[in-house]
Amino acid sequence: MRRLLLVLGNDVRRHLRSPLAILIYMAIPMVMTGLIGIIFAPRAEEAQLPPIQVLLVDHDKALASKLVLGTFDVDQMKKMFRVTVTDEADGRDKMKRGRASAMVVIPEGFTLDLLDAKTTTLTVVKNPAEQFLPDVVEEFVTTLAVMLSGAVQAFAAEVRGVRAMLEGPLDTFPWETLGPELGKAQKKMVAARAYLDPMLIRLKADETRAAGARTRFTRTDLFSIMLPGMAVMFLLFIVQTLMRDIISEREDGKLRRMMTTPLRPLELVGARLLGGWVMGLAVLLVMVAFGTLIFRAHWGPFGYFLLLGAAASFWTAAFFGCFHAFVRNRNQAGALGAPIILAFSLFGGSMMNPEAMPKAFLAVGVATPNRWFIDGAALVRDGRFPAASLAVLVLSGLVLTALAVPALRRRTSV
């Protein structure tokens, strides 16, 4: 046991002397989490999306088109849309250069058609390179169209008066009839206030989770959900790197020299597996500490998380012990190791929220440590004990250890 600990201590010191690769692997999950967090985290402002660039082509240049332009200028809408008035050729050029999500075209005679209560059409030209924002513009314009239709119908009589004013010469207009008409309009506007100020019917939107339980999703929540997936992915990379000594020492001839000392193969194998486990857990805890400090991520009860981290590190050490026992050389280990880790991560939910993944990917994900660690971390975050994750990781880790130890012992004997 003393010799095992001596080898383990020496391994730890050796890796601490050249920690650059490990530090880079530890930095990757932090950088990725930060980048995704900046882009997807809920913002304090009401608008969840960046301001949408909208181009407006006004072929009408009259009262109704000014009204359309004015609706984009309301304070609430200004947060959501940035409107630029332009012509169609310039609009197309701007969309091509990624400067706009959509172009709203107001047809010629738009105002006159509305005054005549004739059907008219607004065109939304959508940027084909974009996927989400053009649809938002289309839906907004559709809602605006409903409101305009309502307004025209509400003030139909007054609208006809305005139409007559626009058509006839000024000196033939019956000004004396305008007074009662304006009076009626005023009454309608006063009556409309009963429905519009405040709005008679409003929506109170809420985001909910399963069973309708309410929740408020914050930036910290996003980081807390993402970090375990990233951490377990890079735990796999780091433990693989640390345990590659098993192969490289044999190829470099160091193993032969070590075996001339009073060190038994089983002690060396034990030191390597224990080293992978202990160093893996240490690295995971450092990532957790950084995640807490930088992103204010919350992990749940520390004792539960420590158990889960220990189980995941144990599984990882056992897996790479087994892996290095069966691969032929360092090149093969290098060529197969990274693809296996990336496949685990892709199917296991480290690269994407499992809820957004196709069902086939989810089914394969059950066979990965990433999935069990991520599921366990979610339970711990909610203050629950991750019994299933612990059981799966520990039991399958024991099976892998049982396979790894005799195979590694055989390959260590010289």
Added chain:
Amino acid sequence: MGSLRRVFHIARNDLRIMVGDKAFFFWSLVFPMLFIVLFGLLYRASDNAPAVAELTVVNLDEGRWGGYFLDKVKSPTIALKVVDSEPAEYSRLLVLPADFSARIEARRDQALAFKKRQDASTQAAARVETRLYQAIARVIGELVVYGDGDLAKFLDGHAEFRDLVQVKSRFPEDTVTVVPSGFDHSIPGTTIQFIMMMVIIYGGITVMEDRKKGVLGRMLVSPLTKTEVFLGKLAGRWLMGLVQALILFVVGQIPPLNLNLGSVPLALLVIAVFAMAMAALSVFIGSLCRKEDLIIGLAVLLANIFAGLGGCWWPIEIVPPGVRTAAMVSPAYWAMDALHKLRFFQGDFGDILPNLGVLLALAAALTVVAGRTFKIRE
């Protein structure tokens, strides 16, 4: 001329070794394909599905206005499911309270609870929410027009609401005629990301190993200059990137992927210039680093940052303006932008010229830096 032949001889040999590697097909085909399928399905889901967005309504209203309001919500794209109490499972839920009609008839304002499940489609939720706002606008519009009397009798008869202003949507002329598929977005993004990963990892590690094992030194015994060795290694890594892109583009033609690149020669030109920059970066990293793990770590870090910033993983339009400006430091941004111009706007050489210029300048700068750090021996 002889010098050029020797350079391409080295490049061809490096490419032959790489293609002979068992892991090559995982990195260049299997793994990128998994990414393409996953992201392609996700993009497609966001674009088109669900065709009909579900809305569950708990209608507790004791009057007639609840039913009337729901008639306004009805649309071919909304599947209404009316229930008596809040179910355990739903995607979106609207609650019409017992006094819904009474409050309208008393002209008292009210807020309707609209619950959206966090894990349900955000696009479907937005569609339903917009439809609800449109229904509210219609009902209030009718009330403004005809609601000056007793509202209890309002529903007994009044004129219909007319959609005088209609909305038509289309894409710009001479661009696309059908909605681009999810794979049209995911294949270019994945190709760019894997060219970065593959060229930097493979290219960097092999430069380092060739130097450490003395292969580079031995090459100088033959009639090769140091510059020719450097250019040969550079060209070899450039060919790696091109082969990677060709594999994915050819596989992308298979149904149901049906990749459309716009102009194939121009798309390949963009990839070629991009791969040139990545080849120079890989030689630079391979010359600088002495450990394989360090190269892999740096490659994963750089490729992920560049891919994330450059719009390979998510549509660049949803990124905050500041990040979008910062994204211009990523070579992936310029390549993705050029591929978008070709695919979605049927762009020509003139349209992608600024992108090619930036990528060429980057490739030239990295080549100079890589040339200065390139070492034959440790």
